[in-house]
Amino acid sequence: MPEGHSVHRITRQFERNFVGHVVHASSPQGRFAEGAADLDGRRMVDARAVGKQMFLGFEGDRWLRVHLGMYGAWDFAGDILMDATIASSNGRMGQTNQRGTFLDGPNPDAVVFDGAGENSVTSIGAPRRTRLRMSESEKEGAALEAFPPEPVGQVRVRLLTDTVVADLRGPTACEVLDPAQVEQVVGRLGPDPLLDDGAEAEDRFTSVVRRKPTPIGLLLMDQNVVSGIGNVYRAELLFRARLNPHTPGRLVPEETVRELWHDWARLLRVGVETGQMMTMDGLEGEAWRAAMANRDDRHWVYKREGLPCRVCGTNIALEEMGARKLYWCPNCQA
DNA sequence: TAATTATGACGAC
DNA sequence: TCGTCCTAATTAC
Secondary structure (H helix, E strand, O other): OOOHHHHHHHHHHHHHHOOOOEOEEEOOOOOOHHHHHHHOOOEEEEEEEEOOEEEEEEOOOEEEEEEOOOOOEEEEEEEEEOOOOOOOOOOEEEOEOOOOOEOOOOOOOOOOOOOOOOOOOOOOOOOOEEEOOOOHHHHHOOOOOOOOOOOOOOOOEEEEOOOEEEEEEOOOEEEEEOHHHHHHHHHOOOOOOOOOOOHHHHHHHHHHHOOOOOEHHHHOOOOOOOOOOOHHHHHHHHHHOOOOOOOEHHHOOHHHHHHHHHHHHHHHHHHHHHOOOOOOOOOOHHHHHHHHHOHHHOOOOOOOEOOEOOOOOOEEEEEEEOOEEEEEOOOOOO
16 A cells, blocks of 8 residues: 555545535445445544544544555545645545556646646645646546546545545445544554654554564564554665564664664655655755656665665565565665 | 556454 | 455556
C-alpha cells in the first residue's frame, strides 16, 4: 500500500474538505450498501490516521475504518481545498497509476487552478480552491465536468458533500465501528511517530524491539511494533541504518534502534509533506529533481536487485522475508 | 486474453 | 507456510 505517509495525507484531505460537513454516503459497487446507508446523511466530525489505518468519525458515534491494503485508493474530485501542509495538486491518493505518476504525489496530468492562477498549491496560509483538470477524453467534448462525476470502476464507497466527492476502491478493510471497537483496533497498534511523538513512544518501540528474537526486518513490518512502515520503508530504513535485516531485534544495539525510530519519524514527515517516499538524502539541485520525478531514483535499495549498490557497488540482493520482497546490500548491511 | 505484479494483512493448518 | 481477499495496470503470449 500506500504506506503510512499516504494515509496521513488522505486524512488531512478529509479534515480539510469533509469534517464539519453533512455527507451523502453510497456504495456504487454495492458491496458496502449497508454501511453506506448507516452513514448517509450524517455529519463527519473527525478524521484520524493511525499507521496505515484511517478512521472517519460521524455523528451518532459511527466510525468508518478504512485500510487500503496493497492496492486501495481514494480519489478526490470537485472543488478541493488543499491542506496547507500537503504540497500536492493531485486528487488521487493511495496506489500508483500509469503514466509514471504516483497518486500520492503531484500528477503531471492534473493541473491546478488556484486563486492566484498559479499552477501550484505549495503556498502556506489560507486554503486555496483547486480543481482538477479534465481528463483527456473530456477535454475534447464537454466544456464543464459534471459534478459529481460518474463513478468509475469498482467504487466501494462514495462520500459526497455539496462541493467535493471522495471515491474509495480496493480497500482491504472498510467497515463501520462504534467507539469501543475503534479503541480496540487502535490499542493494538504500535506507535506512530506523527501521533506519539515523544520519548515515551521511542522508549516503547525500543523496548519491544530489544526484547524480541525476531529478525529486525520482520519487526519493522509488524504493525503491532510500529505503525505505518511497509515494504518500501522497511528496506530503506534498514539500509540507511546499515543494518542486516536478519539481526534479531534483541541484538540490535539500543542506539541503533532509537536511530531507526527517529529515521522513521523523519521519512514519514518527508513523505507526508511531499507525497513521495523519498528515502535518499544528500541530493541537491538536479539530482534531487530527477529523483522526485522518477521513482527509480528515489531509493537506496528498493526494487534495485542485481543493480550495483549506490554506496559500495555490490549487487543488491533480493530475498523473501515476511512473505514480501526484501531488497538489501549484503556488503553495506553485513 | 491471460498472466503477473503491487507500498497488506488475516486465518487455517 | 500457505491460501485468500481487494483492484487495476502492465506485460506476455
